[in-house]
Amino acid sequence: MTMQDCLFCKIVRKEIPAAVVFEDETVVAFLDIKPVNPGHVLVVPRAHAADYASTDDASLRDIAVVAKCVGQAVMRSLQAPGFNIGVNNGRAAGQLVDHMHLHVMPRFEGDGYELWHGKPYAEGEMQEVAEKLKTALG
Ligand code: 5GP
Ligand code: ZN
16 A cells, blocks of 8 residues: 555545644644544554554654543543544554554443453463564564
């Protein structure tokens, strides 16, 4: 897929309509068409990157700061007592649109959504996994 075909690049370039709630030189934020709750916002870098893992650090900082402001705004203007920030990185994680985006999802008491459920490690597995990650991150 080229940037020419990318859905969110088209939104960034204003080639297709979106309910844009904030934009600056590096970031655009607009309403998700299928919200978890009204006010669910997608925060995207103007510069195309396929997913979180391949986004440059400066763009990640920019969208994180805008996501904070959007979160504050949904609490203030939509009376949401909380919000979730989400990223789906890769098909296995539920990513459908291959242009990096942070979800900012207003949350209300009793809105019916649940967070993921944890499962326990097998004997010795936690140390093994920690070692692999430490090596990869070292
Ligand atoms: P993902 O699963 O890739 O993290 O999330 C993609 C999100 O983009 C979904 O929540 C979906 O509702 C939203 N979306 C898909 N197509 C469009 C569109 O054309 N316009 C807007 N505003 N949101 C879209
Ligand atoms: Zn794109």
